[in-house]
Amino acid sequence: MARWFIRMTRCPPHGSCPASAAAFGADPVTVAVFPGSTHTVVTDDGDAARFCTTCAFSSVCLAEGLDKGALRELHMLVEHVGPLPAGTHVFRTGDRFESIAAVRGGTVKTCRVDREGREQVLGFHLPGEIIGLSAIDGERYPRDAVALDTVQLCRFSFPRIAMLARQIPGLQRQLFRLMSRGIGHAERLSGDHSADERIAAFLIDLSKRLQACGFSATRFELTMPRTDIANYLRLAPETVSRVLRRFQDDGMVHVQRREIELVDPARLALLAEPMLAM
Amino acid sequence: MARWFIRMTRCPPHGSCPASAAAFGADPVTVAVFPGSTHTVVTDDGDAARFCTTCAFSSVCLAEGLDKGALRELHMLVEHVGPLPAGTHVFRTGDRFESIAAVRGGTVKTCRVDREGREQVLGFHLPGEIIGLSAIDGERYPRDAVALDTVQLCRFSFPRIAMLARQIPGLQRQLFRLMSRGIGHAERLSGDHSADERIAAFLIDLSKRLQACGFSATRFELTMPRTDIANYLRLAPETVSRVLRRFQDDGMVHVQRREIELVDPARLALLAEPMLAM
């Protein structure tokens, strides 16, 4: 079969990312990126316009007719971070909170680990989405953020963007909106729904978000392992496998390892409806 | 037995609340309070100082040394609403979003109803806590807010408080914090935890929050029916009954209908730990 699946990152596989090897030493998995001084800040931005139109801050960053000085300040604020290879920690639970970031490319997983070592996946963040908002209440990040594949970020100092938000009403509104949205998203997951509903909702939600940042809505690659999907949906990995299998037998999807095609998105959406409508 | 249980509201039972009967006509359950013109604004505030010290905005409202003009404006912004009798809708899903509010007295339940009519309880809000934050993203409230007992509110126009937040950095920070906290709270509920853990966590959390607003941490009255507790925790009402029964047999709590005493809070907290620690 030809490789017609579209990767969820615009960056080539991380082996070929020039900065990764140099920046993250022998054990890239353990390198913290945000607060430390070891991160890579890339000033060159070959695809800024195209990325920025899909970013959560696009309405602000690209706004015309606003106070030019403030707008320039916002652009000065952005630090381009990455590419970060898969497995890199963007930040860790307990790290001092300083910045939020927009995902520019790749997928970031946020999760918590309790003291018994059990991991709890809280979200997957695609290009254009913001990470770090839940850290604002408290001095430190309340969870881990890990790159699932090769990731690029736009980092914003939070104190500085908050100060700027006092000058740019649109920016303040956007920050409020993003956080408000975060509450809604977390609540959705907390509903009591069947495994079928959860998995259908996961696929439909992913599909919509991928479409929103310019990828195919029906054919994509899952950048996360089954264990992470299962953990995020509060199911066993085996259950995810079995349900996907059944969805395929019923002609709704076509799955092969991490490559997935939504064959009958309408029927999937119908299944997902009780979860997504809420 | 003497009535040693402390009610969760400072307001007398709603039959004796002077404004309720007049303001909410024959069927108080269906009266929307927020956007309409039928609400009761009480200018008299016999216990302002005592309430305000426990409110989520206390650090802002009571702040000294801030810009006096802005502070006065914030106080001008507050509208006292209520008392609202049990069952009153504070706002409804789809109502135009205009205001957030701090609960002054009583308990407010927030919930959603899907198109099949199934209700999903999303939270219980005690005195000092803020409702309406999840409505900021979108023009309309995404859910219902219902008074569980006699409720009094401090209402703030959101556009105006957001504007004020641009002048009072502490207010903006507080708003950011509250919303950030909301994300964390919703995520806690989404973890996969046993019925025992959920119920223990619910009791401990309630106990802490009641203590935070000046009530007893070990003896209180549940202002919501079992069905609401169960729904909130994503359990069947029967499961809640059974687990509470078992907790009582194990000597951790003493339950009688809606009156509850935490006999062994330490052991309860231990049970709740996996849920609350995250």
Next chain:
DNA sequence: CGCTTCTTTGACGAAATTCAAAGCGTGTGG
């Protein structure tokens, strides 16, 4: 090519839901 990691599949078991019904309190009306 052989290792590791991830995924899939089957059999079994446990936790919680569902269904059914009885108990308890409160408020209403006689």
Next chain:
DNA sequence: CCACACGCTTTGAATTTCGTCAAAGAAGCG
């Protein structure tokens, strides 16, 4: 003041869904 009805809560028994355990299969990587 008592009887009754309604809603909420509790209890028991059967059922179901999903998780756990065990092991085999597939893909990627050195």
